[in-house]
Amino acid sequence: MISGRVLNIQHFCTHDGPGIRTTVFLKGCSLRCKWCSNPESIHPKPELAYNPSKCIGKNECGLCLKECPESAIFTVDSDARVGINWDLCTNCGKCVPVCPSIALYQFGREMTVDEVLDEVEQDSSFYHESGGGLTLSGGECQLQPEFSAALLEGAHQRGINTAIETASNVPWAFMERILPHVDTVLHDIKLTDPQRHKKWTGADNTRIRENLKRAYETFPEKTFIARTPIIPGVNDDEEHIRATLEFIRPHKNVIDYELLPYMRFGESKYGFLGRVYEMQDFDPPTAESLARLRAIIDAAFGRESGHKSS
Amino acid sequence: MTTQKKRLAVNVGGGFVPGLNAVLTGVVLAAKELGWEVVGIRDGFDGLLFPERYSDGGLLQLAPQIVENFSAGGSPILGNATRTDPFRVRQVNAENMVEEVDRSGDLIARIAAEKIDAIVSVAGPRALSILLRLHRQGLLTVCVPTSVENDVAATQLSFGFNSALSFTVDMLERVRQAAQAAQKIGVVEVLGEHAGWLALQAGIAVCADAVLIPEIPYDLHAIAARLRHKIDTGQAGGLVVVAEGATPREDALQPAAVAADSFKASLSPGSTGRERSHVIDRSGLVAKAVALELQRWTDHATYSLVLGELVKGGPPTAVDRQLGLAYGAGAVRGVHAGFSGVMVSFQPPDLAFVPLTEAINQTRTVPADGMFMKVARSLGISLGEREVRS
Numbered sequence: 001m002i003s004g005r006v007l008n009i010q011h012f013c014t015h016d017g018p019g020i021r022t023t024v025f026l027k028g029c030s031l032r033c034k035w036c037s038n039p040e041s042i043h044p045k046p047e048l049a050y051n052p053s054k055c056i057g058k059n060e061c062g063l064c065l066k067e068c069p070e071s072a073i074f075t076v077d078s079d080a081r082v083g084i085n086w087d088l089c090t091n092c093g094k095c096v097p098v099c100p101s102i103a104l105y106q107f108g109r110e111m112t113v114d115e116v117l118d119e120v121e122q123d124s125s126f127y128h129e130s131g132g133g134l135t136l137s138g139g140e141c142q143l144q145p146e147f148s149a150a151l152l153e154g155a156h157q158r159g160i161n162t163a164i165e166t167a168s169n170v171p172w173a174f175m176e177r178i179l180p181h182v183d184t185v186l187h188d189i190k191l192t193d194p195q196r197h198k199k200w201t202g203a204d205n206t207r208i209r210e211n212l213k214r215a216y217e218t219f220p221e222k223t224f225i226a227r228t229p230i231i232p233g234v235n236d237d238e239e240h241i242r243a244t245l246e247f248i249r250p251h252k253n254v255i256d257y258e259l260l261p262y263m264r265f266g267e268s269k270y271g272f273l274g275r276v277y278e279m280q281d282f283d284p285p286t287a288e289s290l291a292r293l294r295a296i297i298d299a300a301f302g303r304e305s306g307h308k309s310s
Numbered sequence: 311m312t313t314q315k316k317r318l319a320v321n322v323g324g325g326f327v328p329g330l331n332a333v334l335t336g337v338v339l340a341a342k343e344l345g346w347e348v349v350g351i352r353d354g355f356d357g358l359l360f361p362e363r364y365s366d367g368g369l370l371q372l373a374p375q376i377v378e379n380f381s382a383g384g385s386p387i388l389g390n391a392t393r394t395d396p397f398r399v400r401q402v403n404a405e406n407m408v409e410e411v412d413r414s415g416d417l418i419a420r421i422a423a424e425k426i427d428a429i430v431s432v433a434g435p436r437a438l439s440i441l442l443r444l445h446r447q448g449l450l451t452v453c454v455p456t457s458v459e460n461d462v463a464a465t466q467l468s469f470g471f472n473s474a475l476s477f478t479v480d481m482l483e484r485v486r487q488a489a490q491a492a493q494k495i496g497v498v499e500v501l502g503e504h505a506g507w508l509a510l511q512a513g514i515a516v517c518a519d520a521v522l523i524p525e526i527p528y529d530l531h532a533i534a535a536r537l538r539h540k541i542d543t544g545q546a547g548g549l550v551v552v553a554e555g556a557t558p559r560e561d562a563l564q565p566a567a568v569a570a571d572s573f574k575a576s577l578s579p580g581s582t583g584r585e586r587s588h589v590i591d592r593s594g595l596v597a598k599a600v601a602l603e604l605q606r607w608t609d610h611a612t613y614s615l616v617l618g619e620l621v622k623g624g625p626p627t628a629v630d631r632q633l634g635l636a637y638g639a640g641a642v643r644g645v646h647a648g649f650s651g652v653m654v655s656f657q658p659p660d661l662a663f664v665p666l667t668e669a670i671n672q673t674r675t676v677p678a679d680g681m682f683m684k685v686a687r688s689l690g691i692s693l694g695e696r697e698v699r700s
Binding site for chain 1 (some may be wrong): 395397400402405406407408409410436439440442443511525667670671673675
């Protein structure tokens with residue numbers, strides 16, 4: 001039985017494809033977008049997280065202090081709760097099972113295809129009513145091609161509609177393996193210029209664009225929806241929107257282009273993982289700037305402005 | 311037959327602090343006296359891990375003649391890495407995928423290939439742990455503690471703190487005068503996530519009305535009462551210094567929660583926007599929250615100001631120049647004496663060497679009954695403690 005690394009299964013999602021959906025977040029990503037709101041999804045393997053507000057403290061517990069082989073867990077006189085030295089932690093996970101209050105926990109677990117699908121199928125009555133189904137997200141769900149393909153194929157066999165959310169920075173062979181089992185592809189187009197893409201996401205977008213063009217052409221029967229996470233001062237300009245429209249509009253199977261406003265969520269998760277969030281003082285886009293950019297998209301799709309809000 | 315000179319490398323791991331060139335000067339001059347040759351590694355360990363990125367190959371020869379032209383207050387010549395972490399080096403692989411890889415083995419090999427016998431690292435709190443791991447892998451290293459918050463354990467004074475303190479005092483004095491002139495209460499936020507040294511020592515130096523530090527959860531009622539009394543007696547200006555890590559007492563006034571938002575919560579499990587813990591705190595939030603609450607409780611206009619990273623620029627003070635030279639020279643003496651896995655520690659009036667294990671996994675915080683707390687209280691500076699009412 002094929003298994004893969006799952007971060008989380010989220011029920012009753014309404015933004016990840018048509019209808020009411022169950023979104024399965026897979027672990028591992030091949031980009032490092034500075035605005036990432038899912039830092040716990042980036043690392044391919046299970047990793048330690050620590051929520052100090054749940055720690056019982058050294059006086060009543062202290063079990064993790066004895067368990068850590070690297071002396072990466074410590075206490076200071078002024079605080080009963082433990083601290084983590086993230087620079088000494090090797091992610092061995094030995095402290096997780098001994099923590100009674102789940103202050104120490106692990107993001108990501110190995111699950112089989114059937115385990116995931118059995119949970120997804122519990123929501124099937126909602127899918128039928130709403131036109132929803134299963135969405136694979138991440139991280140980058142296409143980084144586990146065999147697992148993702150098996151999940152999506154299995155969902156189809158159970159009569160469940162499928163969608164994926166992807167940045168598409170993967171070898172084409174992975175996409176070729178996965179896309180036959182997908183009904184709707186929600187894919188990001190984060191920046192147009194390759195160097196700027198590299199600056200803000202860690203890798204240039206040459207292959208992403210090649211993959212997308214090839215996917216539109218190879219799978220004409222599939223539905224594609226392009227998306228841009230709008231980050232003020234990075235990609236909230238008309239130039240990017242127009243360049244993206246120019247890229248997608250020749251392909252009739254790309255049925256929409258959505259803008260996702262950058263939100264100020266996620267930082268505490270950076271703290272729980274011992275990482276630093278670099279965009280602490282970035283602002284979300286204003287409603288006016290979003291409306292202006294969406295009007296350009298509506299015009300390109302030949303529809304009235306403000307037809308819907310995402 | 312002549313024995314080849316031993317080769318020492320110096321690098322900076324941790325944020326920039328004023329006067330880093332003073333440490334380099336100390337290293338170079340002391341090394342000359344002891345017969346060592348010195349090279350500087352650019353940008354933490356990047357100069358060795360990514361030599362192709364540098365026109366000089368990532369290593370800078372630091373001959374004694376070079377330091378003749380150094381100015382201690384001049385721009386830093388080596389560059390620094392905020393995170394010198396060879397255990398998690400981010401790179402793009404052949405498949406254009408970004409990944410973090412452990413390159414500590416490569417680094418040790420590069421150090422050997424460059425015939426570097428030992429390394430002096432000017433290191434902030436996090437870099438000290440990384441240097442300890444490298445030491446365990448066989449790297450000979452002596453560290454110099456640097457922190458503008460003076461929160462490195464096992465030393466009385468980290469390099470950079472005195473310059474930050476001096477600048478902070480200067481700025482607070484201006485804010486105090488401006489607040490008096492405008493008849494307002496100025497609330498100034500300074501660095502100090504876990505330790506309140508900067509806020510407390512600077513606050514004492516300018517006789518602030520109140521100083522809020524992470525070590526003492528604060529009660530704004532107490533501070534507001536004092537400020538009201540001051541205003542009622544005709545002194546309409548005020549100054550409150552807040553460390554960024556200061557938090558309110560659990561049973562006292564809390565800063566207002568940020569309102570929930572109904573947008574699609576990006577793409578994130580848990581990022582619903584309804585839970586306070588998932589909303590990003592902006593920098594300067596503490597000063598803003600305190601200023602707002604004080605205005606509510608005193609009925610007197612307040613304003614907030616964040617010094618934050620500003621303290622990391624500018625020229626070093628006389629104390630930091632001397633300390634930097636002493637730390638640099640001391641580290642070289644330590645290397646020469648065969649120490650490794652240690653940090654130079656200032657234990658007045660001497661320099662000592664302490665194992666890195668004593669410096670990590672701890673934060674040097676302000677002791678509750680220490681001298682600075684006593685001084686502050688005796689000057690009538692409120693520390694946000696609940697006042698005992700008779």
